[in-house]
Amino acid sequence: GESVGLHLPTLSVQEGDNSIINCAYSNSASDYFIWYKQESGKGPQFIIDIRSNMDKRQGQRVTVLLNKTVKHLSLQIAATQPGDSAVYFCAVTSGSSASKIIFGSGTRLSIRP
Amino acid sequence: KAGVTQTPRYLIKTRGQQVTLSCSPISGHRSVSWYQQTPGQGLQFLFEYFSETQRNKGNFPGRFSGRQFSNSRSEMNVSTLELGDSALYLCASSFGLAGGTGELFFGEGSRLTVL
Numbered sequence: 001g002e003s004v005g006l007h008l009p010t011l012s013v014q015e016g017d018n019s020i021i022n023c024a025y026s027n028s029a030s031d032y033f034i035w036y037k038q039e040s041g042k043g044p045q046f047i048i049d050i051r052s053n054m055d056k057r058q059g060q061r062v063t064v065l066l067n068k069t070v071k072h073l074s075l076q077i078a079a080t081q082p083g084d085s086a087v088y089f090c091a092v093t094s095g096s097s098a099s100k101i102i103f104g105s106g107t108r109l110s111i112r113p
Numbered sequence: 114k115a116g117v118t119q120t121p122r123y124l125i126k127t128r129g130q131q132v133t134l135s136c137s138p139i140s141g142h143r144s145v146s147w148y149q150q151t152p153g154q155g156l157q158f159l160f161e162y163f164s165e166t167q168r169n170k171g172n173f174p175g176r177f178s179g180r181q182f183s184n185s186r187s188e189m190n191v192s193t194l195e196l197g198d199s200a201l202y203l204c205a206s207s208f209g210l211a212g213g214t215g216e217l218f219f220g221e222g223s224r225l226t227v228l
Contacts (some may be wrong), residue, residue, distance in 0.1 A: 034216060043203050043219030098146035099169035103156040
């Protein structure tokens with residue numbers, strides 16, 4: 001069946017450095033890709049999304065890159081700050097229902113001072 | 114605009130009991146979906162409701178049920194609790210059916226512990 005996987009369950013970066021979190025998906029029919037951030041004790045929060053007809057999208061300090069050829073998605077966080085500490089999930093959807101949204105297992109990002 | 118509100122935030126039950134969790138979506142949102150989050154399985158889809166109708170159900174046993182009211186508020190119920198039901202139950206709302214964009218607005222969850 002469809003799957004979404006993250007390459008690293010944990011990632012530790014120095015404060016001020018850039019962070020890159022990767023995600024791989026299996027369904028080539030997927031057309032919408034989202035990154036969520038989940039802080040301790042809270043629910044996931046939408047960060048940024050990208051449609052399949054795009055390769056790159058930028059937000060405030062975040063960039064999402066989509067490589068449909070190898071079915072790979074990445075989230076780049078510039079100048080990582082302590083407040084970026086969280087678990088980051090990618091989510092992939094190919095249909096018009098929440099049941100079609102497949103979530104990755106999450107990467108825990110920790111920041112070294 | 115108030116976010117998604119889930120109650121209770123924490124609860125402890127014993128095996129065999131039943132539990133009801135409540136979710137109030139963002140005002141104007143008509144779709145509510147529920148997820149179970151555990152360390153081992155990640156986010157697993159439970160149900161999706163839109164305009165008081167269950168649109169989809171995930172691969173969970175019949176002990177898991179839910180409903181949506183006319184004001185879009187939703188409840189989920191788990192009967193005959195098992196130890197494995199211990200999890201964070203997340204509710205998410207969206208204006209329409211979420212699958213088209215995947216953008217969900219999550220509540221902070223109800224953490225259920227089954228002893």
